[in-house]
Amino acid sequence: MQYKGSENFRHNQPERVGVLVTNLGTPDAPTPSALRRYLAEFLSDPRVVELPRPLWWLILHGIILRIRPKRSAAAYASVWQPEGSPLLIHTAQQAEGIREVLKKKYGPDIVVGFAMRYGNPSIPRVLDEMQQQGVRKLVVLPLYPQYSASTSASTFDAIAKNFSVRRWLPDLRFISHYPDYPPYIEAMARHIESHWSNHGRNQKLVLSYHGVPLKYLTKGDPYHCECHKTSRLLAERLGLTKAEYMTTFQSRFGKEEWLKPYTDETLKALPGQNVKSIDVFCPGFSSDCLETIEEIDEENRGYFMEAGGEGFSYITALNATPGHIDALIQLIEENLQGWQFPDNQPETLAYRQKLADEQKDAIYPDRKL
Numbered sequence: 001m002q003y004k005g006s007e008n009f010r011h012n013q014p015e016r017v018g019v020l021v022t023n024l025g026t027p028d029a030p031t032p033s034a035l036r037r038y039l040a041e042f043l044s045d046p047r048v049v050e051l052p053r054p055l056w057w058l059i060l061h062g063i064i065l066r067i068r069p070k071r072s073a074a075a076y077a078s079v080w081q082p083e084g085s086p087l088l089i090h091t092a093q094q095a096e097g098i099r100e101v102l103k104k105k106y107g108p109d110i111v112v113g114f115a116m117r118y119g120n121p122s123i124p125r126v127l128d129e130m131q132q133q134g135v136r137k138l139v140v141l142p143l144y145p146q147y148s149a150s151t152s153a154s155t156f157d158a159i160a161k162n163f164s165v166r167r168w169l170p171d172l173r174f175i176s177h178y179p180d181y182p183p184y185i186e187a188m189a190r191h192i193e194s195h196w197s198n199h200g201r202n203q204k205l206v207l208s209y210h211g212v213p214l215k216y217l218t219k220g221d222p223y224h225c226e227c228h229k230t231s232r233l234l235a236e237r238l239g240l241t242k243a244e245y246m247t248t249f250q251s252r253f254g255k256e257e258w259l260k261p262y263t264d265e266t267l268k269a270l271p272g273q274n275v276k277s278i279d280v281f282c283p284g285f286s287s288d289c290l291e292t293i294e295e296i297d298e299e300n301r302g303y304f305m306e307a308g309g310e311g312f313s314y315i316t317a318l319n320a321t322p323g324h325i326d327a328l329i330q331l332i333e334e335n336l337q338g339w340q341f342p343d344n345q346p347e348t349l350a351y352r353q354k355l356a357d358e359q360k361d362a363i364y365p366d367r368k369l
């Protein structure tokens with residue numbers, strides 16, 4: 001087994017602290033061929049679909065990848081921006097916002113990057129770039145506030161897979177969730193309040209989260225609990241009564257039962273229960289993406305209005321708003337605690353190299369130091 005080392009390592013290279021922000025990923029283009037590539041990678045992940053591999057391989061390659069790419073490409077085309085997929089645009093802006101603040105505070109000794117679990121920029125590519133930049137201490141922040149094996153653990157798998165073939169591992173801190181982190185709750189509350197003061201407030205606030213199969217909950221995944229906790233804390237902070245908000249789950253895939261209540265069925269039923277106007281917010285989505293723009297603000301808006309709804313207001317995700325960046329910075333800085341920033345003063349680097357040069361011939365005549 002060949003483990004990858006740092007090429008051309010020198011002792012006078014600066015050592016850095018890295019912050020890697022990740023999200024799910026998105027296709028490279030809104031076309032069937034790009035969708036086939038993206039969905040094949042995403043849906044082959046055993047953390048996402050927990051069916052026996054041979055059976056799932058047949059279903060995925062025999063049915064899903066023949067039908068879904070065309071349908072999903074059309075949906076993506078409806079949300080695509082001149083600069084690309086909304087998820088990619090917002091994630092890049094979030095990383096830029098975080099970089100700007102951290103660079104001002106810590107200077108060139110901190111490196112901030114972003115990567116996608118599926119598609120590009122890929123986690124292995126960005127981790128390799130960070131290693132080349134001398135990152136020896138790394139904080140990974142997957143932008144999933146609620147833990148789920150299908151998202152948070154899958155991201156950890158990708159990091160671990162890259163590390164499993166590396167010789168020199170950095171110190172690692174992995175932020176696996178933050179469903180009740182006060183600055184996150186506060187950022188959402190202020191965002192919603194600002195929406196209400198600009199657009200008015202509807203009868204009920206629907207908090208819609210991406211679903212997962214029900215069996216993940218019964219097997220011990222804390223996702224369902226964490227979504228309800230986020231909703232409860234957010235509602236408490238907004239001063240809402242139980243009748244004024246509800247938690248639902250969207251984006252079902254396949255025929256098995258997923259977490260309930262389903263967002264689409266709920267929205268079809270609400271007008272009949274005398275709830276004629278709603279605000280919808282998606283606390284689990286750090287960025288607007290296909291699932292919020294197309295599925296909530298287009299498809300589900302349609303269901304609600306067709307069923308007799310009179311007012312529907314989609315409250316955008318936190319995206320790269322200053323309040324969100326602020327909350328994420330606090331989360332990152334708490335995870336930097338206790339780490340000494342390396343001393344990269346030119347005279348220190350030169351001294352380190354001088355010591356190495358003096359020792360090299362005495363100890364390992366052939367080794368490049």
Ligand SMILES: C=CC1=C(C)c2cc3[nH]c(cc4nc(cc5[nH]c(cc1n2)c(C)c5CCC(=O)O)C(CCC(=O)O)=C4C)c(C)c3C=C
Nearest residue numbers: 024025026027048072087148150151210212253289290291
């Ligand atoms: C097949 C099972 C899926 C599980 C389990 C799942 C969990 C899950 N997903 C997100 C966040 C996002 N999912 C997005 C798109 C998306 N999700 C699935 C399937 C599962 N997700 C598919 C097939 C797709 C692709 C779109 C489609 O063909 O319908 C996105 C949007 C990506 C984008 O490019 O905009 C996000 C974000 C979470 C948080 C989650 C579990 C908690």
Ligand SMILES: [Fe+2]
Nearest residue numbers: 024210251291
């Ligand atoms: Fe998903």
Ligand SMILES: [Fe+2]
Nearest residue numbers: 251290291295
């Ligand atoms: Fe969807």
